[in-house]
Amino acid sequence: MKRIAPWLFAATLAVVAPLSEGVTLRVANQGDVQSMDPHSLNESLQLSFTGSVYEPLIERDKNMGLTPALAVKWTQTSPTVWRFDLRPNVKFHDGTPFTADDVVFTFRRAAGEGSDMKGITNPIKEVRRVGDLAVEIETTAPYPILPDTVTRLAIMSKKWCEDNKAERPVDRRKGIENTASFKSNGTGPFRLKERQPSVRTVLIKNFNWWGKADGNVDEVVFTPIGNDATRVAALLSGEVDVMEPVPLQDIERVKAAGISVLQGPELRTIFLGMDQKRDELQFSSVKGKNPFKDVRVRRAFYQAIDEETIKSRVMRGAASPTGLMVGPAVRGFQPDMNKRPAYDPEAAKKLLAEAGYPNGFEVGMNCPNDRYVNDAAICQAVAANLARIGVKVNLMTETKVTYFPKILRRDTSFYLLGWTPSTVDSHDVLSSIMATPTDKGQGQFNLGAYSNPKLDELTLKVQSETDQKKRNDMIREAFRIHQEDVGHIPLHQQTLAWATAKNVQLVQLPSNDMYFKWITLKSSPK
């Protein structure tokens, strides 16, 4: 024992010494980043985490505005062509200089098989190199929100991907793993140091980064902790500095223990949808006709839902009730239109009677129970509200794994869904949720097939209108039509809840992205 003691002591010193010099941030999340490949999965945690290692051409600033990243300047040279001037003297983590070739390569990779980022590349016809540090992106149609969409696409090194046989994200067809899943080579403020899937992932500061960090973190240790109680315990016992999400029921307790809880509205809007296409609902007591085709029925449902009580009881205050299908951070949000019709069961009953259902009717409702915050409880509250106007809701709650395939097949009469416009622009919601479904991808998630030709027309115009003022007016008009038609019933934006130790300062974006470069740890209490 005596003989190994000095050795042990020296080993401990060797392990502890480098850590004590730098500032280490320990982060816990309920899930793990599935892969280090920024193109393999279009999911917020994945993009948020890899967003500290890789960078896009344009990025979001602390107020969700656009700010130069790997592109210093971007201009629209014709309605369908954008020119991006790239930042000079940027190097990837392995020392390779960043050039236009990498951008061209990245867009091709993201458009190819195995990529989950095709939503970004679909409107793009071609990406051309026009110089060592300049590219042109041509879209198939005028596309004013291109700068917004490219913020989600991380630029990868052409040379590195080719050298490592990572030219495309995981090739499931041949069952071949991909180096880019466990290693990384970006241009961002942090480099990947260690990757143990579902155990820990360690990032260290990139001292050759072109930018200037607005924080003091030298090392990030990211740990997934799936169990809510364990995650809270890890924070309370001081084993992690930052964790998210905080379970709603624990927020007060965590605060009482001297932990800061940062809450803010998320981009995602939770809403209800109704089948307005079928001539007879699949799951209802009404036969031979579809009550949801009648706007009075839809409005009656809207007025019968007591969102304030859902907010205070089900969501424990952690929600912002909304009358629009987009939240305040989204471009095209209309503050003065963000009003819900008054909660009024009597008026709702009257509307139902006018529509020919004085005694209400029965309808089946589908709801996930593990996707959004308290989703199943929201649906139960809605069912209870509707019971008061005589509508009997047969609620079916299930796991997202079975829920989504079902509603995406449109096997539902009445459902709950949440939507985050990934471009942070209203067009995304207009085109995915409100427009009449077509086989070209319009209305892909308009599962009840709400349809109004005027809104469709506006959606198309919004897509290519470059004058912001005119564009905003069109969005406004489209939202007005949708509100009047009660195409969907918006409920609320859920609230993000991050918890941090008292000495941590950070920036919370409504997109739920956590950028480590913006985090400061004041002198550690350890």
Added chain:
Amino acid sequence: MLAFVFRRLVQAVLVMLTVAFIAFMLFQYVGDPVTNILGQDATPEQRRQLRSDLGLDSPFPVQFARFVGNAVRGEFGLSLRQGRKVSSLIAERLPATLELTLLAAVLALAIGIPMGVYSALKRGTFASQAMMTASLIGVSLPTFLIGILLILVFAVTLKWLPSFGRGEVEAFGPWTTGMTSVDGWRHLILPAITLAIFQLTLIMRLVRSEMLEVLRTDYIKFARARGLSDRAVYFRHALKNTLVPVVTITGLQIGGLIAFAIITETVFQWPGMGLLFIQAVQFADIPVMAAYLCLIALIFVIINLVVDLLYFAVDPRLRVERTALAH
């Protein structure tokens, strides 16, 4: 003897085939791999192409045969969620689970047997009554609750031990272990205790009742009559005979330990196979689920086989009967 082993092996193969069939059905009925790989926006042509690339258009028996063939070689394809080989995912996680399970089994035996002996010998004393009551709690409290209580006391309130993860691990080739460092041991203690408690109380109660039984038998009375010391009577004669069923049960319970490990691993974020399985279920990662199912079945089958063979070796009556029948 050979015939017995052979029969057992055939049974084992049948069980494995059945489990493999169930695992294979997962692929057929839970989710569609084509949609999983291509996403919502693929054209019918792309779908058809992928279907034939993956061999999903061959007849059912052919697909099943291919699945079994791959499974025998340990190949279950790529995890849908992580895009990594299922076999390497499992290989990464297996050491963590085995380490935890083994330590829990050792704890359960090392504490459970002495406690059982003590409470049998000192029947009626306060200490043994207290042990019996405590063991009732251990048997009836669910594992996740014990885990969370331990975290609350030792991690949050006392801050003595870490609440999650495996801590520092050292790799020896493909094997990783936390047992070589202080940090690794600190991380092991709470989950191992959580996992051990149920087995511990079970073993304690089993040893106690077996011991009481044995102590009433004639040969113990004779041993006493011969004037042997208490120590020799209790430990050399009584305990030895008590242990036969205990060993059998413990062996079988190792399978149970691995199954219970799912809960313990979830509570402590222990990066073992149970956690991998839970995450796979949450995202309908079918290749991982199928592999886990087959692996656990294999472990159970092997343990049962070994226990059967051990029984055959340990219990002479079994051999005598068989030889008698053979004549």
